[in-house]
Amino acid sequence: MPSFLKEFFKRNGTGMxxxxxxxxxxxxxxxxxxxxLSMLDFSFRPNLPPPEIGGPKDVYTLENYKYLIYGPEGGSxxxxxVDLKVFFRTLVAAVCVTVFNLILCYPIAYYLxxxxxxxxxxxxxxxxxxxxINEILRAFALRIIFGETGVxxxxxxxxxxxxxxxxxxxxxxxxxxGLGYAYILxxxxxxxxxxxxxxxxxxxxxxxxxxxWTKIHRRVVIPYAKPGISSGCTMVFMLSAGALAAPQxxxxxxxxxxxQLIYQQFNDNSDWPQGAAYAVVLLxxxxxLVLAVMRLFKVNMGDIGK
Amino acid sequence: MxxxxxxxxxxxxxxxxxxxxxxxxNVNINGGDFxxxxxxxxxxxxxxxxxxSGFLEPSDGKVLIGGNDMKGIGPNKRPTAxxxxxLALFPLMKIWENITFSMEIKGASxxxxxxxxxxxxxxxxxxxxxxxxxxxxxxxxxxRVAIARALCAEPDVLLLDEPLSALDLKLRQHMxxxxxxIQQRVGITFIYITHDQGEALTMSDxxxxxxxGVIDQIGDGKTIYNDPSTAFAASxxxxxxxxxxxxxxxxxxEALIQTNRSGxxxxxxxxxxxxxxxEGDAAMMFIRPEAFALAPAGAxxxxxxxxxxxxxxxxxxxxxxxxxxxxxxELKVSIPNLGQSFxxxxxxxxxxxxxxxxxxxxxxxxLAAE
Numbered sequence: 001m002p003s004f005l006k007e008f009f010k011r012n013g014t015g016m017x018x019x020x021x022x023x024x025x026x027x028x029x030x031x032x033x034x035x036x037l038s039m040l041d042f043s044f045r046p047n048l049p050p051p052e053i054g055g056p057k058d059v060y061t062l063e064n065y066k067y068l069i070y071g072p073e074g075g076s077x078x079x080x081x082v083d084l085k086v087f088f089r090t091l092v093a094a095v096c097v098t099v100f101n102l103i104l105c106y107p108i109a110y111y112l113x114x115x116x117x118x119x120x121x122x123x124x125x126x127x128x129x130x131x132x133i134n135e136i137l138r139a140f141a142l143r144i145i146f147g148e149t150g151v152x153x154x155x156x157x158x159x160x161x162x163x164x165x166x167x168x169x170x171x172x173x174x175x176x177x178g179l180g181y182a183y184i185l186x187x188x189x190x191x192x193x194x195x196x197x198x199x200x201x202x203x204x205x206x207x208x209x210x211x212x213w214t215k216i217h218r219r220v221v222i223p224y225a226k227p228g229i230s231s232g233c234t235m236v237f238m239l240s241a242g243a244l245a246a247p248q249x250x251x252x253x254x255x256x257x258x259x260q261l262i263y264q265q266f267n268d269n270s271d272w273p274q275g276a277a278y279a280v281v282l283l284x285x286x287x288x289l290v291l292a293v294m295r296l297f298k299v300n301m302g303d304i305g306k
Numbered sequence: 307m308x309x310x311x312x313x314x315x316x317x318x319x320x321x322x323x324x325x326x327x328x329x330x331x332n333v334n335i336n337g338g339d340f341x342x343x344x345x346x347x348x349x350x351x352x353x354x355x356x357x358x359s360g361f362l363e364p365s366d367g368k369v370l371i372g373g374n375d376m377k378g379i380g381p382n383k384r385p386t387a388x389x390x391x392x393l394a395l396f397p398l399m400k401i402w403e404n405i406t407f408s409m410e411i412k413g414a415s416x417x418x419x420x421x422x423x424x425x426x427x428x429x430x431x432x433x434x435x436x437x438x439x440x441x442x443x444x445x446x447x448x449x450r451v452a453i454a455r456a457l458c459a460e461p462d463v464l465l466l467d468e469p470l471s472a473l474d475l476k477l478r479q480h481m482x483x484x485x486x487x488i489q490q491r492v493g494i495t496f497i498y499i500t501h502d503q504g505e506a507l508t509m510s511d512x513x514x515x516x517x518x519g520v521i522d523q524i525g526d527g528k529t530i531y532n533d534p535s536t537a538f539a540a541s542x543x544x545x546x547x548x549x550x551x552x553x554x555x556x557x558x559x560e561a562l563i564q565t566n567r568s569g570x571x572x573x574x575x576x577x578x579x580x581x582x583x584x585e586g587d588a589a590m591m592f593i594r595p596e597a598f599a600l601a602p603a604g605a606x607x608x609x610x611x612x613x614x615x616x617x618x619x620x621x622x623x624x625x626x627x628x629x630x631x632x633x634x635x636e637l638k639v640s641i642p643n644l645g646q647s648f649x650x651x652x653x654x655x656x657x658x659x660x661x662x663x664x665x666x667x668x669x670x671x672x673l674a675a676e
Contacts, residue, residue: 201394204361209408209459210382219410223398 036283042276064277083261083278090258091285093172094241097179101187101236102229104180109191109228110221114200131185139178139249146174146250170252178250179240186239187232194228195221227303234290241286258282310337310495311372311385311462313358319366320353327353329519330367335497335512337372340489342498342506345516346542346674351499354516355465358497359388371463387461391468393452395440401451402427402436408459426454429488446477453488463495470505482508503543507531515539517672523578535578537671540592547637548673549591549611553583561667562608563591567632572608573665588670595626595640597664601657609665611658613637615651627651 009017044060052058068087071080108127112120130138145151146168153165168174198221206216222229247257262282265275294301313335320328328350335341343351356362357369360381369376376384387408395404402423403410409419423436430450432443440448449469456464466485470478486509489496500506506513507527515522515530515538523530523539534540541548551565559580563571573591575583583589601610613629616636620626624640625648631637639658641648 201390205394208388210411
């Protein structure tokens with residue numbers, strides 16, 4: 001038994017230790033790793049009616065992955081342009097949502113972390129309480145705000161800024177706002193946590209030596225907050241790329257999110273293997289993208305957990 | 307000593323809401339001086355430092371640096387550099403980057419900065435350590451890096467906020483000497499904040515003793531120690547024995563005090579209070595433990611004190627005798643150990659004598675807390 005496990009059991013007792021370890025293992029293996037492996041397995045099999053499963057036709061194949069790239073066999077186009085476009089647009093949009101969220105949340109997190117006083121607690125509470133409302137209701141609330149006869153349009157037209165209502169939904173503005181808003185806390189709190197532990201004297205020392213505010217942030221605060229920034233960005237990116245409710249409710253009729261395609265394969269087409277293949281592609285691409293960005297900004301995996 | 311840039315505080319008031327942190331401070335700090343603000347925690351000394359560095363605007367009065375009013379000038383524009391109590395080195399920057407941060411701000415090239423960092427590292431006796439991180443250095447080394455970082459900005463005035471308080475005793479005593487040496491070498495004005503009278507006395511040209519936002523006394527170490535002007539200064543700086551009483555008679559520079567416990571005693575009136583005390587005034591007389599000598603039994607007069615010995619201890623260089631004193635406080639006497647035989651007096655009454663020039667009288671006032 002490795003020493004850290006021995007230590008763990010010594011500290012918690014055999015009974016409690018086994019229970020905790022068992023629950024963690026059940027959570028990671030039983031609820032995350034095994035289902036994912038089963039999806040991976042699905043993705044390499046043809047879509048067969050139940051009687052034929054396990055029969056001679058049930059062999060491993062790359063068909064489902066080929067479909068994403070080349071489309072149906074004998075189709076009119078060389079590539080599956082529709083699905084690929086949705087796929088890349090989803091990734092780009094998720095990156096944009098992440099960057100937008102970071103720009104919005106960093107100053108808020110900095111302010112919350114470096115200001116003292118009771119009003120900060122009220123401020124934080126005001127950020128948290130809207131999240132008591134479930135995600136779908138929040139998305140519909142944004143629909144009410146951004147709709148053609150919605151609050152925002154009524155106001156803009158009423159004030160004479162626009163002549164005719166602007167279609168926020170068709171232009172995906174509602175979607176981006178919805179996605180951005182949905183994950184704001186996941187961006188603010190990791191950054192807040194790190195910056196709160198930053199010694200105020202370091203900021204004053206930098207200022208004393210003549211540094212401007214931009215310089216202070218660039219050289220002192222942001223390097224220090226990097227673990228928080230990367231864990232916030234990772235979560236927001238992963239969750240927006242994998243979001244389903246917000247795109248369903250706030251997306252324009254012509255703009256699909258890749259998760260909606262996966263949903264359609266599973267649900268409308270009853271093609272689980274195809275859906276699984278799409279899901280695997282999305283997951284692997286997202287992970288690779290995150291790892292690449294982490295490498296680029298020299299962030300260690302260990303920092304994310306801070 | 308080169309003529310550095312002086313700092314003047316004129317009628318300086320700093321208030322936080324109803325709380326007065328600094329009350330009407332007037333201080334002239336000569337250019338090139340090592341000047342200390344000495345006082346217990348919460349006396350307002352750090353507040354004064356923040357006002358000089360520019361992190362705090364005075365509520366009233368002026369801060370002048372080199373004769374120029376600093377009103378409205380931010381900390382990044384003042385010719386001062388501040389060394390923080392916890393040093394505030396940047397943990398993610400290498401030592402050489404830390405030291406030359408002020409040059410980086412001004413846009414100096416990496417090569418220039420590296421060169422300057424190496425010079426400063428030589429000066430603080432840490433050659434070749436530039437590529438380490440602050441966490442890889444010891445407390446004393448980090449201390450010196452903080453000094454080098456502040457000096458790199460070539461300030462006219464260096465401000466130090468209890469920078470030695472986090473170090474252990476041996477290192478602290480070593481750094482006192484080193485700080486003083488550095489100050490004499492660079493010749494700029496140092497303003498030093500401390501609650502440690504040992505630090506203040508050993509390093510400073512001049513000291514301001516502070517109590518609850520008020521500056522009690524300004525003077526060099528010897529004056530503060532030998533000729534305190536208030537009861538607080540007398541009791542805060544060094545060990546001191548207090549005798550409470552009333553002025554019975556003024557005799558030129560000296561006065562006869564009717565003490566509460568020890569009869570009539572003569573002492574010198576402190577310089578600041580010459581001519582200001584009159585008969586009948588409540589007064590306090592202070593005599594240092596080392597200013598007493600054992601007197602023959604039965605001797606009496608206006609410079610003899612007789613009291614019962616509670617206990618004694620041997621400290622190595624001195625024998626300490628603790629006797630029943632005034633106001634519940636023990637009277638402490640330190641007799642130098644010169645190899646003489648020393649009998650135990652516990653429980654007995656003994657008589658002590660002192661020279662009147664070593665006993666000082668100030669108006670009755672608040673004593674420093676133990």
